[in-house]
Amino acid sequence: MVKDRIFSGIQNSGHLTIGNYLGALSNFTKQQEKFECYYCIVDMHALTSGVNKEELRNYALEVLSLYLASGLDYEKSTIFFQSHVSAHAELQWILNSITPLGQLSRMTQYKSKSEQHADNLYAGLLNYPILMAADIILYDAKYVPVGDDQRQHMELTRDLVEKFNYLYGDTFVVPEMLSTDTGSRIMSLQNPAAKMSKSDPDELGYISMLDNPKLIEKKIKRAVTDSLNHFDYNDDQLGLRNLIEIYTSFTGDSVEEVVNRYRDSGYGKFKSDLASVVADMLKPIQDSFNIYISDKGELERIYRDGAKRAREVADKKLAEVFEKIGFIAK
Structure with a gap:
């Protein structure tokens, strides 16, 4: 029986919190028994968080090790680094060409973060939702387990899928948010009106x-x-x-x-x-x-194998996109 696909990812922008565990990782292990799962460490998204190169590398291996330690089975789920599958960035650029600038600028998270960092604002933050859309639709994911704080980004993703399919013919699956058993939104211990965050300076x-x-x-x-x-x-x-x-x-x-x-x-x-x-x-x-973090050779084997499996799916979808929009085949 063909299983529905799931895509989800976590940034390697800090130490994962119990909010990440309860809201995501604890559910990943259940989902891999029911769905065909693609779980990504979204290191390209992490560039928008301002971490330095050593932190980016260390957190990437840390998040991967926590994925595995939390119960993800790399044989049942495809686990990989976002930057190891170039189709993510390629599809993002294509989606840029059909994304209204006004819709991007109205994203709640963009407005909030741009107000906090008005003197240090980059295009990556504005384009973040488009890369997120590319992440999801490359794999024809039917379900995306995300919290309510990502609902607006998911709505943009669905809009882009419907627009692309209208312009170029049926190409992408329209993804749906997946509600999880552990739906609590864990808040900051010092500011219970704000979501618990691994990038919290406190x-x-x-x-x-x-x-x-x-x-x-x-x-x-x-x-x-x-x-x-x-x-x-x-x-x-x-x-x-x-x-x-x-x-x-x-x-x-x-x-x-x-x-x-x-x-x-x-x-x-x-x-x-x-x-x-x-x-x-x-x-x-x-x-x-x-155990996992101390065996860099095994981690490398796992993430290289995951990237290979992810590329097989993503590159096939990107080739279809190229044909639909009129690019010359590679």
Whole structure:
């Protein structure tokens, strides 16, 4: 039976956080049993984050090792570096020619980041969604597991597919967002109104998948809550709500169970227990990570094989695109 395809990728722009794990990696391992999966380390996207070349290389191997340590099977899933498949950049340029500039400039993430870095703004940030679209449609992915913060980019991707298909004939699959079992949007520990980010300059705002137990405990104990000292899950206590969501995401307990368990215990007991839950869940991943990251030869074998498999699919699709738009065949 032919399986539907999935494409997803994570930037190597910092240490992956528990938000990356709960929102993406933990679901990747389930998806590979049901779908034909292409999981990318999107190192070309990472260039827009300002990391230096040593960080870019180190984080790339770190993310790859965490993919594997989290349970991704390189024989079941195609795992590769975005920069190793040149068709991504080639298709992006072609899509540039049919993308309205006004639509790009209205992207919420672009407007937000351009306001934050008005004195240091580059075209890569504006064109980011077009490369994301190319990433997805090169593989005729039917589903893309992304969060609500990427919904606008997905809508642009669908618009570009429909426009290209209208102009040149049916070529690409129109992708759909895939909802996941773990749908919680994990927020910053220091600013619960903002998403937890691996590029957060405040290291107390996120928990890395590689943080040791003492550091995890420190970060959770210093996590923002409130002065109400009333253990509940509501929109008026965003900090506590975020911590409860982390707890339920890791344990599978319901919100009601957690609230009833700690209602009379106070924040201190809950934070201490949460730190233990997170550290215990991350330990086997960290142990496996240490094995993978220490064997650079095996990592190279895996990412080279993944890139070869990805190129076979991507280059075939790009050749079809070339023919449709009138390029001379290579």
